[in-house]
Amino acid sequence: MPTYLTTIGLEIHLKLKTACKIFCRCQNEQNFDSPPNQHICPVCTWQPGALPLLNQECVDKAVLFWRLINADIQPFSSFDRKNYFYPDLPMGFQITQFYQPIIQWWTVNYRIKWFEEEKKAEIHEAHLENDTAKMIHENWQTLLDFDRAGTPLIEIVSEPTFSSAQEAVEYAKEIQRLVRRNDISDADMEKGQMRIDVNLSIRKNESDPLWIRTEMKNINTFNAMKRAIETEYLRQKEIIESWWEVQQETRRRDDMKWESFMMRSKADAVDYRYFPEPDMPILQLHLDEDQSDLFIPSSYIQKCKQEFGFSKEYINTLLNDKQLFDFFFEMVKKGFEPKNVAKWIAGPLMKSGISSEEFLREYSQLFISFLEEEKKWNLMDNQLKIVFDETLETKLSPAEIIKIKWFDVLAMDEDALKAIIQEVISDNPVQVEQYRTGKETLLAFFLGQVMRKSGWKVSPQVAQWLIKSTLVQNQ
Ligand SMILES: [Zn+2]
Numbered sequence: 001m002p003t004y005l006t007t008i009g010l011e012i013h014l015k016l017k018t019a020c021k022i023f024c025r026c027q028n029e030q031n032f033d034s035p036p037n038q039h040i041c042p043v044c045t046w047q048p049g050a051l052p053l054l055n056q057e058c059v060d061k062a063v064l065f066w067r068l069i070n071a072d073i074q075p076f077s078s079f080d081r082k083n084y085f086y087p088d089l090p091m092g093f094q095i096t097q098f099y100q101p102i103i104q105w106w107t108v109n110y111r112i113k114w115f116e117e118e119k120k121a122e123i124h125e126a127h128l129e130n131d132t133a134k135m136i137h138e139n140w141q142t143l144l145d146f147d148r149a150g151t152p153l154i155e156i157v158s159e160p161t162f163s164s165a166q167e168a169v170e171y172a173k174e175i176q177r178l179v180r181r182n183d184i185s186d187a188d189m190e191k192g193q194m195r196i197d198v199n200l201s202i203r204k205n206e207s208d209p210l211w212i213r214t215e216m217k218n219i220n221t222f223n224a225m226k227r228a229i230e231t232e233y234l235r236q237k238e239i240i241e242s243w244w245e246v247q248q249e250t251r252r253r254d255d256m257k258w259e260s261f262m263m264r265s266k267a268d269a270v271d272y273r274y275f276p277e278p279d280m281p282i283l284q285l286h287l288d289e290d291q292s293d294l295f296i297p298s299s300y301i302q303k304c305k306q307e308f309g310f311s312k313e314y315i316n317t318l319l320n321d322k323q324l325f326d327f328f329f330e331m332v333k334k335g336f337e338p339k340n341v342a343k344w345i346a347g348p349l350m351k352s353g354i355s356s357e358e359f360l361r362e363y364s365q366l367f368i369s370f371l372e373e374e375k376k377w378n379l380m381d382n383q384l385k386i387v388f389d390e391t392l393e394t395k396l397s398p399a400e401i402i403k404i405k406w407f408d409v410l411a412m413d414e415d416a417l418k419a420i421i422q423e424v425i426s427d428n429p430v431q432v433e434q435y436r437t438g439k440e441t442l443l444a445f446f447l448g449q450v451m452r453k454s455g456w457k458v459s460p461q462v463a464q465w466l467i468k469s470t471l472v473q474n475q
Helices: 056-069 165-181 222-241 297-307 312-320 322-333 338-352 356-376 381-394 398-404 414-427 429-436 442-453 460-473
Strands: 005-015 080-083 093-096 103-112 117-130 134-138 141-145 152-158 194-203 214-219 249-254 259-265
Touching: 005 165, 005 222, 056 103, 056 117, 056 152, 056 165, 093 117, 103 165, 103 297, 117 165, 165 194, 165 222, 165 297, 165 312, 165 322, 194 222, 214 222, 297 312, 312 322, 312 338, 322 338, 322 356, 338 356, 338 381, 356 381, 356 398, 381 398, 414 442, 414 460, 429 442, 429 460, 442 460
Parallel strands: 214 249
Antiparallel strands: 005 152, 005 194, 080 093, 103 117, 117 152, 134 141, 194 214, 249 259
C-alpha cells in the first residue's frame, strides 16, 4: 500500500507536422534519416543579421489543436526570448511564448481502467517554440545536426493534476491520439516527435501543500514513463523516510538501468531572463468556430465499446491509426460485421508487419474479398487464418486460396466432424492400435472412413489434421 500521495504534472513537447520550420522556409524533416545539416539556412543556424519570419502553418496547427480541446485561445499572443547558452542553441536563446501563450486554461477528458472511468486533466497552457539542434555524442565528440534546429514544437504544460502513473500515461495517450488523428503531429515517441517531461512530488495528505518536486527527462516510451514514475515515487519516499529532504532537481532517466540521475539541481537553475522577442510581431487571431472537420478519438470510444462490444486492443489499434480507422468504418458501411472486421485488422494484419499505407494501397481489395469469402463458406477459424495469412503473403485472391487448399469442399461444422472422427476411432480399435505402434499408412484408411461418413462434405486436409491430433490426444 502506498503511504504517500503522488502528484504528477506533465510537459509534452510535440513536433508539428508542417512542411517548413517555424521561422524559415527550410524543410521540416520528420524522421532525420537523411545526412545531417541538409536543411539549414542563415535563420535556423542563426547567423548575424538573419531575421525570423513566423510560418503560418505552425499557427494553423496550434489553432487546430485549440479547436480539438475546446480551450480558451488567446486573441492576442506573443513570442519571447528564453535566454540560455548550450551548444545546441548557439544563438543563446530560444524563441518561445512565455507571457502570452497561444492557448491557455482548459481540461482534457481522458479515460482510465480500460476506458471505463472518465477523468479530467487540468492544463495550464500550450505554446509554440523552436526546437534546438540535435546533439550526437560519438567517440568522445559531440556532433551537431541543425536539421532539427528551428523545427516547430508545441509544448503542452499540465497542472500537477495526475495522481498515478496510469492517469498520466492515459492522458498522454489521449493527446497522442488527438494530434495523430488530426495531422498535427506524428507524435512517435521513439522518433523524438513526442517528448515528455514528468514532474513528480509526494505528500502525506491531500490537504498538505505540494512538497518539493523533481523533474524527469529523457522518457521515450509510455512503459518507460510508467516505470519512471513508480521508481521516482519510491526514491522520494525513501529519502523522506530517512529524514532527508527531496531536492528540487532535474533528473535524467536511464530506463535500461531502471534508474534516474541528477542532471542539474536548483542551485544551478538558470534564470532565463525572458523578454519579448523584438523580431516577432504580436499575433492576433480571428477564429472560425466551425468544428465540422474535427475528429475527436475519445468520442468514438463509447461507440466502439457499447455498440460494437470492442476490447481495449481493438479500440487502441483503430484509434491509433487514422487510415485503418477510416477503412474500418468503410467496411462497416458496406455491411460487414464490425467485430469481425476489427478482429482481422487488430490481430493478423497488425502481426503481419504490413504498414497501413501499404495495406490500403495493395491489399484493401483482397481484404474485402476475404470478408466476402468468409461469409460464403462456413470455414473453421484455423482455415480462415490460413487463407488470411496466405492472401497477405501471396496476394492471390482468397477464393483461389480456398480452392488450392480444398477448403471449399467443407460444409460441416467442426464439432460434427469431431464426432464422426470419434466414431471411426471407436469402431476400429485394431487399426487404431496398429497406427499407434507405427503403422502410419493407416491414416489414409481413417481418412477414407471419415470422408465417407461425412458424405464427402469436409476438406480432406482439415479432416486429416483433426484425425491425427485426435489419435495423438486419445493415446
Ligand atoms: Zn532555415
